[in-house]
Amino acid sequence: MPKDPRSHRLEGRLTVLHRKLSHFYAVSEAVERALVELCTREVRFERQQAIVEAGEAYQAVYLLAEGWVTRFKLLPTGDRQIINFALPGDFVCFNATLFSKADHFLTAKTPVRAYAIEKNPFGKLLALDPALAVALTWANAHEEALLAERLASLGRRTARERVAHLFCELWRRLHLIELTDNDRFPLPITQEDLADTLGLSAVHVNRTLRQLRNEGLIELGTNHVRVLSMRGLEQAAGFEDGYLHFTEVGQLR
Amino acid sequence: MPKDPRSHRLEGRLTVLHRKLSHFYAVSEAVERALVELCTREVRFERQQAIVEAGEAYQAVYLLAEGWVTRFKLLPTGDRQIINFALPGDFVCFNATLFSKADHFLTAKTPVRAYAIEKNPFGKLLALDPALAVALTWANAHEEALLAERLASLGRRTARERVAHLFCELWRRLHLIELTDNDRFPLPITQEDLADTLGLSAVHVNRTLRQLRNEGLIELGTNHVRVLSMRGLEQAAGFEDGYLHFTEVGQLR
Numbered sequence: 214m215p216k217d218p219r220s221h222r223l224e225g226r227l228t229v230l231h232r233k234l235s236h237f238y239a240v241s242e243a244v245e246r247a248l249v250e251l252c253t254r255e256v257r258f259e260r261q262q263a264i265v266e267a268g269e270a271y272q273a274v275y276l277l278a279e280g281w282v283t284r285f286k287l288l289p290t291g292d293r294q295i296i297n298f299a300l301p302g303d304f305v306c307f308n309a310t311l312f313s314k315a316d317h318f319l320t321a322k323t324p325v326r327a328y329a330i331e332k333n334p335f336g337k338l339l340a341l342d343p344a345l346a347v348a349l350t351w352a353n354a355h356e357e358a359l360l361a362e363r364l365a366s367l368g369r370r371t372a373r374e375r376v377a378h379l380f381c382e383l384w385r386r387l388h389l390i391e392l393t394d395n396d397r398f399p400l401p402i403t404q405e406d407l408a409d410t411l412g413l414s415a416v417h418v419n420r421t422l423r424q425l426r427n428e429g430l431i432e433l434g435t436n437h438v439r440v441l442s443m444r445g446l447e448q449a450a451g452f453e454d455g456y457l458h459f460t461e462v463g464q465l466r
Numbered sequence: 467m468p469k470d471p472r473s474h475r476l477e478g479r480l481t482v483l484h485r486k487l488s489h490f491y492a493v494s495e496a497v498e499r500a501l502v503e504l505c506t507r508e509v510r511f512e513r514q515q516a517i518v519e520a521g522e523a524y525q526a527v528y529l530l531a532e533g534w535v536t537r538f539k540l541l542p543t544g545d546r547q548i549i550n551f552a553l554p555g556d557f558v559c560f561n562a563t564l565f566s567k568a569d570h571f572l573t574a575k576t577p578v579r580a581y582a583i584e585k586n587p588f589g590k591l592l593a594l595d596p597a598l599a600v601a602l603t604w605a606n607a608h609e610e611a612l613l614a615e616r617l618a619s620l621g622r623r624t625a626r627e628r629v630a631h632l633f634c635e636l637w638r639r640l641h642l643i644e645l646t647d648n649d650r651f652p653l654p655i656t657q658e659d660l661a662d663t664l665g666l667s668a669v670h671v672n673r674t675l676r677q678l679r680n681e682g683l684i685e686l687g688t689n690h691v692r693v694l695s696m697r698g699l700e701q702a703a704g705f706e707d708g709y710l711h712f713t714e715v716g717q718l719r
Contacts, residue, residue: 268708286618289704294618311607316709317614336600339592347589350603354564357606360613361570365539365547367620368665412621412665451542455521456569 246344254329258321264305265319271309273329274349277301280325281401285409286317295410297359298322298383298402302390304352310335323401355458362456367412370451372421375411377450380431380438382457389459396443401436425449499597507582511574517558518572524562526582527602530554533578534654538662539570548663550612551575551636551655555643557605563588576654608711615709620665623704625674628664630703633684633691635710642712650692678702 256275258264264282265271282299296317299305305319309332330345339346359382366375380398387398404422408415425431430446432439440446509528511517517535518524535552549570552558558572562585583598592599612635619628633651640651657675661668678684683699685692693699 284614286614288618288622289706290622292622294621296614296617308607308611311604312611312711314708316611316711335603336596339596339599343589343592346592346599346603350588350599350606351564353603353606353610354561357610357613358561358565358569360610360617361537361539361549364549364613364616364620365541367617368547368662369541369543369545409621453542455567458565458569 256327256329258325258327260321260324262321262325263318264321264325265315267315267317269315270313271306271315271332273332274307274309275305275327275329277303277305278326278328280327281322282325283320283322283402283406284317285320293409294412295406297356297363298410300386300390301392303356304349306332307349307353310338310349322406358456358458363410372411372413372417373424374450375413376407376418376421377425377430377446378452379407379411380440381443381447381450381452381454384440384443385454385457385459394437396441397434397437397439399436400438509580509582511578511580513574513577515574515578516571517574517578518568520568520570522568523566524559524568524585526585527560527562528558528580528582530556530558531579531581533580534575535578536573536575536655536659537570538573546662547665548659550609550616551663553639553643554645556609557602559585560602560606563591563602575659611709611711616663625664625666625670626677627703628666629660629671629674630678630683630699631705632660632664633693634696634700634703634705634707637693637696638707638710638712647690649694649696650687650690652689653691654689 255278258280264275267287277299279301282303282305284296284299286294286296288294299319305327306315308315311334333341335346335349338349362378362382366378370378383400384393384398387393392399404418405415407413407422408418411418413421422431422433425446426433428445428449430440430442430449432441446452508531511533517528520540530552532554535556535558537549537552539547539549541547552572558580559568561568564587586594588599588602591602615631615635619631623631636653637646637651640646645652657671658668660666661671664671666674675684675686678699679686681698681702683693683695683702685694699705
């Protein structure tokens, strides 16, 4: 069936965000138009390139089209805590509309393609473009919900539960934007990254991954994970997906 | 000096929020009016009363005028993770404007007085009342920034650093809304609550509090903490306050 010209135009540019938002609410034409109009300036970041550093002024808000972005804090001790990974369809640096300076680091984990959106103060953005303001606010609240769940992992889950929970979450986030491949999902991060995300040591992560593999729940490839039993992984994690607020996400069983 | 009638009217109702927001940006008369008009329905919750439970539909958004609210998750294992404490001037249940159901529990930790705001979808709220939408969005982003910093505590800080960091943060949040009393700040929570906030056991919290007391950094009272050396407490925590995005907060040294 031929698509209308608008959806064609969206196809190459905003599909991931559209897919993501459409799982949350009916994306109006106003939102689509807003995004198409705003996302004209394509930018690229190389692997490991800083997007913004803690203490710096934000340059722009970005809508991530391809690649992974790491949000992290560096403590005075030199320790690193990864806050989260931004995936395609996520806004990066949305705090640029609200805060003058970044309070953490954002770095391209893989080669990144994104659309830069002018960093209007939120109040102005809201007058200029209410639809984009709604999308940004949803993304912001969604990120907050993810961090709250991660807090539960770091505070009260075992290493096995933490790793399994993160994999369940990543699988769903990636599946939503159609970046899973049957039972496989991309994981372009190291065991050290996992450790710094989950409050564990790299050695502990390594042991935990081996355990999950030995239990027949996952298989680890180069830059990807194969989930052999999603139900088993969910049970290992005590995973309940309500906090993701995805309504129509397909389930891998 | 006599105050104008509008500030008089605000005095008893919205001062804490006003104080809070005014540290972040110049609160316009539009925001003030919006809040005065919206915050007409006063509600009260008794100590331990549920405001919303995980899985339930939200009833309203609340602006907290007095008291503490605990946001927490219950895991399938029965373990509890406290996400954060909402203080006067904070919005509670702002996700009511974005998500249909709560993904965590909100409970009055002390007797609570709040203003209920009708739970319009965010898009509608934004059309009805852009000023309130901006205030809510700021509060949301601010909460996210606090959770990101808490993640760093749970992931990469020692027990001593975690407790000291939380106390530095609470002192500043409470000082902003003028609820500190010289070097004392109210702390109407138990050691078990601290443990469930910081990913520790109650025994470990008890030992850590004793340690901080023995070091001459704090004194513990009934429902309050006295900070004997804020500089010492900050050093113990490795505390840097940039993530709070408070611009004009007085410093206790």
